[in-house]
Amino acid sequence: MTDVQNNTIQFKHIAPKIPSLVTNLHNVIKGLVLANQTNPDKNHGLAWCIERAVKRNPDGIAIKSDQGAMTYREFNQQANQVAHFLLSQGYQIGDTAAVMIDNRAELLICVAALAKIGVAAAMVNTAQTQKVLAHSINIVKPKGVIVGSELHQSIDDIRDQINIEQDHFFVVPEGDIPSVEGYRNLLAEASNSPRHNPDESKKVRRDDPLFYIYTSGTTGLPKAAIFKNGRWMKAFGTFGFIVARLGKQDTLYSTLPLYHATGLVVLWGSALAGSSAFAIRRKFSASQFWDDCRKYDATCIGYVGELCRYLINLPESPQDKQHNVTKMIGNGLRPGIWKGFKQRYGITGVHELYASSEGNVGFSNIFNFDCTVGFSPMPYAIVKYDKEADQPIRDEQGYLQAVNKGEIGLLIGEICPKAPFDGYNDPEKSKACIIENAFKKGDRYFNTGDLMRNMGFRHAQFVDRVGDTFRWKGENVSTTEVEHIVSEHGDVAESVCYGVEIQDTNGRAGMVAITPKASVNFDPNKILSHLQSELPSYAIPVFVREQQQLQTTGTFKYQKHTLKDEAFNPEKVTDKLWALLPGEKAYTQINNNLYQKIQSGDYRF
Template structure:
């Protein structure tokens, strides 16, 4: 790494004058991120009510057909809160929420936050046993489900522990005509008719330490885990991203295409909007071809991204709408250094608010000072420590303590757990303990293990390097290798399945590749395998490459040895075994030869 990439004190000081106009908002943000008293009554519901008080007539939420002001939107959330309270939802109740991106999902989440209830944000692509597992995991007793997802819910309803309280939300303008719900459901919007529009008294009792959302994250266990996102973490985002970072105002419009079950949407994006009374414009699903038309239609000034989304936009043929567009800033994570400058210059983006955070973790970085190719600055106490990749563990010195790496050198990012930077963890205490490192630099201390390799680049700024462990990221989603291995193991003829992530040039993250050992005499039905994966897994989790193995190497603890497999990837020159690829648009896997491999390397296929 060259010195030019490091952020020296002089470079840092030189950047400060351009941020002086934002200084009051930045200081306000530091106040919210620095609150230590977790008993303090601050919450998402409080933030919504504050915005409604300060900006009552300004637009709060917008979609293709509707535009609601803050006072109107807050009143709607209040009616829903009173209706849900009458249905038995109270402080600490777990309510599963399954809706695609539309105004109703934000209204429902606002209502639940006001009551101090916990919204379990169900991934709308989950189906079958993964969906039933997610719903039972958090012991949800109330379910708010959009008409567009009722069929998926009904498929697993009989597997749920208690599914008596199910609320249907019509697809479309649910307020226009609260129709009769299907049998076994109650229309939530009809229940809210006639309810008080006043702010519930419960909102004033919701504290920073209380859980706001359960957000599902894939881990190495195979099935989703539910991480706890407290109101305290949401308020830190409100301060760090909303005030100190973007500093949006009531004149801004935030264009959101990321799904609302993602932390990036409901915490990072929505908190940034509420902090300044900006409007949030929702699109049901991301569309690269319609992106700039929407930006022009809404006159959006900011948008939320993941790295893959940015790559899709760069791959689009230039269109008239992108010229002189209204966007000035963007916030998200995963924007690769290889396209950072090109993206900013082509689309005229002034500020890239790249950040680093996780739903379960206790640390976040934000590119507050608008440097290039960095996840930004963190006020938290963190360190990058030496990591043994071969044995998959942090290195300890002769005293038993961890060792920090030098500035600019990759290391495992860890963050200290303290009253100011608490660790909320997962719903399963054992899984929470598994990611805590103890006796790190002194006896008795505790640090959160992020599982990510980072490098410090000076002035409390960092660059992301890579992820560790058995989870890789593709299409903006974390993919659990164990979950994919289990799905492959259920396919007829497969004796062993080893799954790992491999890189495709010109894409972000790693796509899935599987090494399979077949039963004696079994033949691989490539089209049937593809169909099986389509049924059992979300599209982003299905492997795109397959190789066959005669034997599978394991460690002494029976873990698959993946290092050599990852290195060989899908290169026919390195893989001396049958090798297959599923190219874009293919219904099955085709043999992968040198010609196809070189075409993939040249970027001739758009994965």
């Protein structure tokens, strides 16, 4: 095995990969130049990329969806009309507009239009409502709101809580809906505007904000990460030219929400780099996924989170390899299903990546190794970390210490001209993410909050989020490791691990929520021997919860905060619950009486 059998990469693994890069040397050089441009006066950004793709492939398909297909020329002309109209309404470089539209072509048209005139698009999560939605809009101080007619009720509910002039509420109708009361029809009012590229698109610079991408906040309210045009170019150059390597004949199919950076930046950017078609779907459907790939003639797919697990849990079919998809780009593919997924669906290239909306360091699997987030040319370090103290370890001189090859530590990215940290719109939140004087006086690093294994040759393997590690029996338990092991069992469709508190005990006991495979009569004791053979005793989940479907975010991340809050309390949970009581060899189902005994200390965990 040429990847990570011993969790390290050696030159003998790299050498066979070099010829493929040499063959693609022209694109590699172009990608590196675009990604590493630091001139703040350079006219580069999303608008530049769109107009480049139009010149290269004007009559090629830009967007495919259930609404039909649109060429690059048609897409660009509609975006230009919206851009010219917004200019006439007083929008200018430096302004912000909140955008809340489902995955459809009009969303990308509006984002492109805003990019062309230097207006930042605040990409609002379409699932947000009420207090959270009002907070997300208010923190970026937008000049206007652009909402899809399918979501206008969510805006109506909080309209009196946001400080926007009434004539700057725009709607993008869908289907036969001509208008929505109280909103201006953006596309209708822009329909008579000029179709040529606005002059403003040539004035946009790399340091101008392009998007606000929302990330989870520790208080439960989202934070708005600033995403500048320069960061777009880094992704465009790296993923588009070095990783994806798509061409005019290719179609990249994505079901990921476009308010998230993976879908909007990595996947759409990769399609634009190749002047390729970008096929989108409103929401992910496992049962329709491969049918869509065949319908759109997809050659590449995007993925994130547990999407691949949903697909591999589908019943096997003779059609599993009857498609033209050869590669996939995304993040979060679990090592436990990595090779099985490739083999079942005939995928030859898994281009896993690592990045964050607010961070300044990224990895991409350009050499197509298994079970790694890949390679990074950015200045970074993986340093020793004290999980119990929840902070990196400093030596006697007060400096951080890099881990050795094969070891696990905290990933930090150096803040420098090559890798700036744009941060959040809240300076205090940005400051909290910065580590100063890491290796020398005056240096500054971004704290990713992620534990990585140093694999050598500037490769890494994702291990865990710092916050997803809990301590039990004096040992650190990795939730990711437990999830991998649990999900390997044949009865398990998916699982999520987390730590829960038991009264009068130290640390947190492990708990796992499991969704069994269809038609399985779930019994946690069937998997207990598997857990005992694969996990140390302290990492074996003390509690098990059976769920028919695990709750996830729009990007397939598990909603652990709810699971932690409900824990193993039968008064809060209608699902079946089990406990591995001290001294017992099997799980016992929890009822109210047993719960009270556990919490009153009748059992010494």
